[in-house]
Amino acid sequence: AQSVTQxxxxxxxxxxxLVLLRCNYSSSVxxxxxxxxxxxxxxxxxxxxxxxxATLVKGINGFEAEFKKSETSFHLTKPSxxxxxxxxxxxxxxxxxxxxxxxxxxxxxx
Amino acid sequence: xxxVTQTPKFRILxxxxxxxxxxxxxxxxxxxxxxxxxxxMGLKLIYYSVGAGITDxxxxxxxxxxxxxxxxxFPLRLELAAPSxxxxxxxxxxxxxxxxxxxxxxxxSRLTVL
Numbered sequence: 706a707q708s709v710t711q712x713x714x715x716x717x718x719x720x721x722x723l724v725l726l727r728c729n730y731s732s733s734v735x736x737x738x739x740x741x742x743x744x745x746x747x748x749x750x751x752x753x754x755x756x757x758x759a760t761l762v763k764g765i766n767g768f769e770a771e772f773k774k775s776e777t778s779f780h781l782t783k784p785s786x787x788x789x790x791x792x793x794x795x796x797x798x799x800x801x802x803x804x805x806x807x808x809x810x811x812x813x814x815x
Numbered sequence: 816x817x818x819v820t821q822t823p824k825f826r827i828l829x830x831x832x833x834x835x836x837x838x839x840x841x842x843x844x845x846x847x848x849x850x851x852x853x854x855x856m857g858l859k860l861i862y863y864s865v866g867a868g869i870t871d872x873x874x875x876x877x878x879x880x881x882x883x884x885x886x887x888x889f890p891l892r893l894e895l896a897a898p899s900x901x902x903x904x905x906x907x908x909x910x911x912x913x914x915x916x917x918x919x920x921x922x923x924s925r926l927t928v929l
Contacts, residue, residue, distance in 0.1 A: 714855060737915045748819075748905055748920030749858075756914040795857060799915050802873060803848065807857035 707732045709798050709806035717812040724768075724783040726809050728796030731777060738779040739797040740770055743808075749795060755779065766790070788813050817841050821906050821921035828896045828928045836891040836924050838906035846909040847889040848918070849873075849881065851902040858905065864889055865912070896928045 712727040730736055737756050741749040753764025760772040766789075770781045779796060791813045796806040822837045840847065845866045850858040850873075860873030864883040878900060880892040889908075893900055904924045910916040 711857075739915075739918075741918070746923075748907075748922050749918070750920075751917040754915070754917070802860055802863060803909075803915075803918065804860065804874070805850070805858040807855060 707736070707798050707802070707804050709796050709804055711794075711796050711806035711809050713809050714807065715810050715812065717814055718786045719814045720788055721785050724781070724786045724790065724811065726781040726794050726796075726811065728770075728779045728781065728806060729777050730779060730796070730798045732798055737799040738770075738772060739799070739803075740764065740768070740779075740781050741795045741797060741805075743793045743795065745792075752781070752794070786811075786813050788815070819906055819908055819919050819921040821904075821924050823924060824922065825925050826927070828893075828926065830896060830898065830928060832896050833892070833894050834896065834926075836893070836904055836906070836926075838889045838891065838921060839887050840889075840906075840908040840919070841887065842908060842910065842919065843886060844908035844910050844919070845886065846912060847883065848907045848909075849879075849889070849891045850905045850907065851875065852905060852923075853902050861891065861904075893926075898928050900926065901928045902926060 710729045739754045740752040755772045763769045793810045819840045848863045849861040859875045862881040864870045906921045907918045
């Protein structure tokens with residue numbers, strides 16, 4: 706069965722520092738992978754997705770993620786954090802259903 | 816362009832009551848989903864549908880029912896509400912499965928069972 710593990714329920718970084726949010730998955734078939742962001746009192750918005758092809762995927766707001774099959778990982782990065790990046794981030798995997806991880810809340814320190 | 820619309824946004828139920836959360840999308844998407852979100856637990860899939868007349872269970876279907884009589888509507892029914900069903904519920908839709916498109920989410924329905 707497919708599953709998603711996000712390491713760290715809370716991550717704090719200083720403004721301007723590198724953002725790294727970790728996601729590992731398990732899937733019985735080649736996966737489709739996603740990162741979504743949720744701002745307070747809102748639904749989720751797609752940041753980026755990996756389906757096939759290039760393993761480094763660029764998304765909105767300067768985020769990117771790299772699919773590493775050998776490590777079953779899909780970590781999300783951003784070179785320089787901004788205060789507006791403070792939100793909750795969810796990794797998701799799809800083979801027959803779309804399953805979400807438990808989420809990582811990103812805090813940006815001034 | 817309304818996207819995915821959920822009603823109601825807030826509701827308080829007494830234990831044992833029943834209610835239906837409504838979800839409508841105007842994007843002609845075949846795939847629709849219901850998730851519940853609890854603090855620290857992420858989103859759990861309750862039910863999903865791949866088209867009108869077709870529904871299937873997700874990770875946490877107990878205590879819920881769905882129907883999909885039209886492409887646009889995917890209501891979630893709670894029978895005999897319990898405190899464990901206190902949660903925020905999100906409906907979502909997607910255009911295609913292969914390759915998967917973006918999930919479009921509604922704004923959520925906050926349900927409290929007392």
